[in-house]
Amino acid sequence: DAGVIQSPRHEVTEMGQEVTLRCKPISGHNSLFWYRQTMMRGLELLIYFNNNVPIDDSGMPEDRFSAKMPNASFSTLKIQPSEPRDSAVYFCASRSASNRANTGELFFGEGSRLTVL
Amino acid sequence: AQSVSQHNHHVILSEAASLELGCNYSYGGTVNLFWYVQYPGQHLQLLLKYFSGDPLVKGIKGFEAEFIKSKFSFNLRKPSVQWSDTAEYFCAVCGYSTLTFGKGTMLLVSP
Numbered sequence: 302d303a304g305v306i307q308s309p310r311h312e313v314t315e316m317g318q319e320v321t322l323r324c325k326p327i328s329g330h331n332s333l334f335w336y337r338q339t340m341m342r343g344l345e346l347l348i349y350f351n352n353n354v355p356i357d358d359s360g361m362p363e364d365r366f367s368a369k370m371p372n373a374s375f376s377t378l379k380i381q382p383s384e385p386r387d388s389a390v391y392f393c394a395s396r397s398a399s400n401r402a403n404t405g406e407l408f409f410g411e412g413s414r415l416t417v418l
Numbered sequence: 419a420q421s422v423s424q425h426n427h428h429v430i431l432s433e434a435a436s437l438e439l440g441c442n443y444s445y446g447g448t449v450n451l452f453w454y455v456q457y458p459g460q461h462l463q464l465l466l467k468y469f470s471g472d473p474l475v476k477g478i479k480g481f482e483a484e485f486i487k488s489k490f491s492f493n494l495r496k497p498s499v500q501w502s503d504t505a506e507y508f509c510a511v512c513g514y515s516t517l518t519f520g521k522g523t524m525l526l527v528s529p
Contacts, residue, residue: 407452
């Protein structure tokens with residue numbers, strides 16, 4: 302299995318530009334999570350999807366952030382417009398649900414390191 | 419709401435020293451507990467997990483953790499660390515639905 306695939310691995314952009322991060326979960330996994338990692342705040346859950354439906358987006362910092370999952374094999378996290386404080390590593394993770402709800406291990410992608418100048 | 423507290427932000431050890439990283443969680447119901455490791459420049463990988471049964475859980479690379487329900491703790495241990503254990507370690511709790519991570523403990527093992 303290829304694992305969770307994220308792109309781009311690195312992105313450097315200027316303040317005000319639109320940023321789109323992409324994620325392909327592990328085939329067969331039906332839950333997908335977006336996390337942001339910074340030195341100051343650690344790992345923060347931004348949003349997660351079950352069966353392509355957003356379940357909890359309370360971690361999305363503000364309206365500049367949006368996430369979609371048009372199908373089971375693809376998700377995007379978009380920041381528009383980007384700001385320097387958005388600089389972080391963004392991780393996507395996926396999980397397979399089990400009979401006992403939401404106990405499965407999370408599998409993480411390599412992350413997308415975003416730098417907003 | 420669930421939360422996780424990791425006691426130390428940075429730990430420095432010499433090779434062969436014993437390791438214990440503290441983790442306390444807060445959640446009112448049944449929890450599943452995890453330790454993840456992030457090697458420099460890499461993604462998070464699962465070290466071990468506790469769902470039920472024996473509260474002493476053994477993971478990969480000689481790591482183990484003990485779930486003490488009365489103390490809401492899930493401390494990570496390793497009897498003898500190696501230089502290759504240099505990494506950041508995250509404790510995580512899953513209550514109802516999502517995984518909540520602690521802020522991480524950076525472990526530096528000097529040769």
